[in-house]
Amino acid sequence: MxxxxxxxxxxxxxxxxxxxxxxxxxxxxxxxxxxxxxxxxxxxxxxxxxxxxxxxxxxxxxxxxxxxxxxxxxxxxxxxxxxxxxxxxxxxxxxxxxxxxPSPAVAELTIGLMIDLLRNSHVSNLRLHQGVWYRFFGKRLTEVTIGIIGLGRIGSRVVKHLAGFDCQSILVSDINPEVQTPEHPNCKVRRVEVDQIFHEADIISIHIPLSPATKDLITARQIEQMKPEVLLINTSRGGIINESDLYNALNAERIGGAAVDVFEHEPYIGPLNGMDNCLLTAHMGSMxxxxxxxxxxxxxxxxxxxxxxxxxxxxxxxxxxxxxxx
The missing domain is CATH 3.40.50.720 (NAD(P)-binding Rossmann-like Domain)
Structure with missing residues (x-):
């Protein structure tokens, strides 16, 4: 054959x-x-x-x-x-x-992106290569409310890893009512509707497949519901976050930052390439x-x-x- x-x-x-x-x-x-x-x-x-x-x-x-x-x-x-x-x-x-x-590698990368955004490691690296010494203030995972959208193989692993950091405020959402809410002794996990994640989370991490129902799940309308310092992470599929609306939010400093590993069209070349407050990786979650x-x-x-x-x-x-x- x-x-x-x-x-x-x-x-x-x-x-x-x-x-x-x-x-x-x-x-x-x-x-x-x-x-x-x-x-x-x-x-x-x-x-x-x-x-x-x-x-x-x-x-x-x-x-x-x-x-x-x-x-x-x-x-x-x-x-x-x-x-x-x-x-x-x-x-x-x-x-x-x-x-x-692919689940273990994608989940671990997601945690790395969370820490990077919270501590501005990628921006510090860029500045230092430009000859600028600047020490950023950041936050730890235990200080923030983390929202996980999607509790499949990867989303549930991310929650498990977060439990190892003793995170005290994790909000989770999944459209499937039969999916069990993770329970970990070291952290507090609450099952909520996705809109509550948009309103309350300091970090929002997406772990759902791309489908007609999830295309443009996050647009300018949802971003307007979010905290002004929110950090968005997408290691699932491009197209779930509207890239144009994400760029506009980052450019206007409406949100704190984003980390994007997946894009609607790959290889990606677009306006996000020029944004310091957007950490980009080349669909390497499973790599x-x-x-x-x-x-x-x-x-x-x-x-x-x-x-x-x-x-x-x-x-x-x-x-x-x-x-x-x-």
Missing amino acids: KILVTTIPFGQKDRKPLEILESVGADIQINPLGRKLTETDLADLIPGTDILIAGTEPITESVLDRANQLKLIARVGIGLDSVDLLAARARQVAVSYTPDA SVDCRTQMELEACEEAARFIMNQPLQSSVPEEEFENRSA
Whole structure:
């Protein structure tokens, strides 16, 4: 079977994922452009492909129309907003993903971004490289109210890490009433509506998937409800915070700052690049060696199972398809 690996990077730190594909006799093509593919790029490359080991490139209905042999999309990662699940199902293309593997790295980066924003480490670094010695006053995690939007794999891990800092005021919100509120002996966690987080939190961290319901969840309207020194963090998906409204708020110093790891269009080039009060990282939440390797391994293991006619272990759950149909 022909396997097209589009995710970038792939196999840079560990060859085991590639060796798994080689062991089942696959004909492997690794992203020949060495960058994130556009919809047009993928449409040109995908004809004749049986299995796609995918990153976050757009797997649209138009792309799937060109995928004349495609049988499996194995997503390297947790987000599914880039995949037209209903179009894949209509064409009898199976879809798997790796929901657990990236969670530890993304959660740890989130904590790092919180501390960085509270202490202005990134601005101090910039100033010192410019020859300016300035010592910023900051705050500790225990001094602030932290709002977590989304209690899935990553959001719940973030709360667990915050408990280790003895945080005394954590507000959490999730649209799924069946998701349990985390309980930790060292900190106080309260389940609230998302609007209460907007009003009361000093730090707001987003951990939800991008969907029609969450697109532009935070715009100028929500920002107006927030404290003037609030710090916004997004390590989930671009498009959840309206980037234009975020820029306007930062430029007007309406909020204290932001940390953004994910963007609506990547690689990102835009007005946020010039804002000292906005810490930017290049969608690197999952980019620890162990987590990235595990993501690649799990996706390649699914591809190998498929080739050997074995059941998939990480198929996208039915509720994801139902959410697209709603």
